[in-house]
Amino acid sequence: MAAEILQLGLGLITQIGHREVHFRTHRSASGAVALRTADDVFLLASQCADIGVAKQGASTLGRLADLADLDSLLRRVRGGPVPLTGVEVSASFLGRRNFNRYDVEDTVGHALARRLAVRYHSRRAGEGPPRNCTGWRVTLDGEHATLMLRIADRPLHRRDYRQRSVPGSLHPPLAAAMARMADIRPGHTVVDPSCGAGTLLAEAARQQPRARLYGFDLDVSALRASEENAAGLPVGFVRADAGHLPLPDGSIDRILNNPPWGGQVSPGGLLAASTSFWWAELRRVLAPGATATVLLPGLEDLPTGIRHGLVPIHLQRVRISGAQSFLVHLAAPGKQERRKPRGRYDTPM
Numbered sequence: 001m002a003a004e005i006l007q008l009g010l011g012l013i014t015q016i017g018h019r020e021v022h023f024r025t026h027r028s029a030s031g032a033v034a035l036r037t038a039d040d041v042f043l044l045a046s047q048c049a050d051i052g053v054a055k056q057g058a059s060t061l062g063r064l065a066d067l068a069d070l071d072s073l074l075r076r077v078r079g080g081p082v083p084l085t086g087v088e089v090s091a092s093f094l095g096r097r098n099f100n101r102y103d104v105e106d107t108v109g110h111a112l113a114r115r116l117a118v119r120y121h122s123r124r125a126g127e128g129p130p131r132n133c134t135g136w137r138v139t140l141d142g143e144h145a146t147l148m149l150r151i152a153d154r155p156l157h158r159r160d161y162r163q164r165s166v167p168g169s170l171h172p173p174l175a176a177a178m179a180r181m182a183d184i185r186p187g188h189t190v191v192d193p194s195c196g197a198g199t200l201l202a203e204a205a206r207q208q209p210r211a212r213l214y215g216f217d218l219d220v221s222a223l224r225a226s227e228e229n230a231a232g233l234p235v236g237f238v239r240a241d242a243g244h245l246p247l248p249d250g251s252i253d254r255i256l257n258n259p260p261w262g263g264q265v266s267p268g269g270l271l272a273a274s275t276s277f278w279w280a281e282l283r284r285v286l287a288p289g290a291t292a293t294v295l296l297p298g299l300e301d302l303p304t305g306i307r308h309g310l311v312p313i314h315l316q317r318v319r320i321s322g323a324q325s326f327l328v329h330l331a332a333p334g335k336q337e338r339r340k341p342r343g344r345y346d347t348p349m
Helices: 002-007 029-034 063-067 070-078 101-116 172-182 199-207 220-229 276-285 302-307
Strands: 012-017 020-024 042-049 086-093 133-140 144-150 189-192 212-217 235-239 252-257 286-296 311-320 323-331
Touching: 002 012, 002 020, 029 070, 042 063, 042 070, 063 101, 063 144, 070 101, 070 144, 086 101, 101 133, 172 199, 172 252, 172 286, 172 311, 172 323, 189 199, 199 212, 199 220, 199 235, 199 252, 212 220, 220 235, 252 276, 276 286, 276 302, 302 311
Parallel strands: 086 133, 189 212, 189 252, 212 235, 252 286
Antiparallel strands: 012 020, 042 144, 133 144, 286 323, 311 323
């Protein structure tokens, strides 16, 4: 996310913390909605000392609303006198506390609603807020209690293209981060061997629309979902086994993949017998010097990829739904060269 902020020229990175990247900008706040690796983006409203673990401390957090210049913040986000229908607040904190998130949200939400003369919509009942409801966030990190205002009408991770989902579907900001790590260039041929709902390819197409992108999956329902999610994008989908792809040797510039093992999805086809088929296909179809960016639930399988000749060039630990996983960037040996197609192949290209 920090790299994307800098590339887009949004501002100066001031801090990278737990699940947060702080940056200072002199541009319009609305420019930050272009970020694809962010779950959400907020304007800093106010800060005070963390309240600690005692439950009575949560009742003092209303002062965050009193410290904020609400009129200035809303002008920066909304750009004009847009009528407000209410206030909604989400909260999170580090460490064990003797209160829950709803105690924090309700205290701050009622204080904000009082100052703005609108209704507060609590999350306790699980109901969604109405349109034009301002979204606020409160975090407690052990040092500070922080109040922030969402710059968009809804969280950035809610993509308009995401019409359907299947088990194991990737969180769009994570898929966007993988596509950025892949460094896809114009004219590259990009493949997802087990594409699921097509999230990786949809994000890749938005970052590099001049690439050629193809997705494969054995599950017909997954292919239907991916076709719906990638409607209007330059992405093609074909039913195929990730362990035996209908692609010629050395024909692919970039592979993006969240392989079907690790919990939510069981491997099928050849991969049900051995993950070695998957590694062998990655190595076979990658051109010399080409790369694969994959999400692995653990590292115990990585030596298999190394034995097949793939070289890890970057590894990053991430947490997904509380579980540890690894983003791994691998390269096929050799220097990548321009290739001319030879012969006829049974491929979607």
